[in-house]
């Protein structure tokens with residue numbers, strides 16, 4: 001179970017702060033959740049995540065079911081002890097991952113696909129997704145949903161919303177509620193389908209609600225328009241989670257519309273490719289202009305990397321494709337987003353949300 005309370009509402013926008021309690025601790029929202037797909041946030045040790053202040057991370061039912069598999073996870077007594085992480089974990093249901101596979105068959109009882117690991121045939125059903133997440137023992141599990149490519153026609157999008165609703169009912173029927181269970185609202189970019197999905201999903205007894213199917217390459221204005229419309233249809237007293245976002249402009253837009261939780265692979269993925277998030281925008285540490293730089297990545301950042309290492313040194317590490325460069329940027333980027341979210345939360349608490357948004361615009365952190 002999770003206990004969620006709204007602690008402060010912004011007087012002008014739908015932004016709010018809250019407190020979310022799981023059996024692995026209490027943390028404040030809005031909260032950024034680093035993604036740890038294969039039981040690791042790539043490039044960081046659990047101790048580093050802790051020192052950065054990460055209070056909840058993501059795991060993934062699909063990936064962990066394929067490897068190491070339920071037998072291993074069960075023998076360790078669940079994901080927390082397997083990876084020695086005793087803060088909170090939210091596990092995604094596999095909905096998004098399965099739909100990213102090219103050769104799959106969507107049936108009413110679930111999705112038939114070939115394991116990308118050994119080619120074996122697997123039928124991922126709502127029940128199996130629940131079984132996996134209960135075995136993982138995460139604090140928050142996600143319903144098994146169908147994520148459709150936005151360009152699919154409206155007819156298919158409607159069928160998909162109906163399937164997601166039926167699968168949500170099956171998840172609730174099967175789940176033993178030993179962990180919190182969140183529903184996911186779909187509907188692509190059709191407001192009437194978003195309304196239908198939100199009405200059907202929020203009528204069910206979920207502990208929180210996610211908005212799925214956004215930030216999949218659509219223009220920022222489309223994301224904002226659909227998000228603003230959909231979030232207003234979600235209950236105020238339960239956590240609202242926008243899946244898969246994590247750049248400053250998306251975070252500000254999501255929180256302004258009343259979102260409490262968000263996750264993204266970007267900080268570590270960008271880190272591995274040499275891009276650093278800073279308070280004056282992104283910089284590419286593979287660019288030769290940094291070769292002689294004695295400066296930190298970001299003079300406004302107080303993370304361990306910025307306190308001890310220069311851009312010239314990190315440029316060198318990337319020029320030799322050294323592991324340490326990737327690890328340092330991953331560390332810095334996760335710190336940046338956690339720190340950004342902390343400052344955003346404080347701004348809401350002190351009724352300075354729009355001022356903070358204005359500051360981010362001036363710094364060209366957001367459009």
Ligand SMILES: CNc1nc2cc3c(cc2[nH]1)N=C(N)NC3
Pocket residue numbers: 092093094095096097142143145147184211212213214215216243244245
């Ligand atoms: C852009 N990234 C992203 N969008 C998502 C959307 C979803 C998701 C994960 C995502 N990650 N997981 C689901 N179970 N459904 C919707």
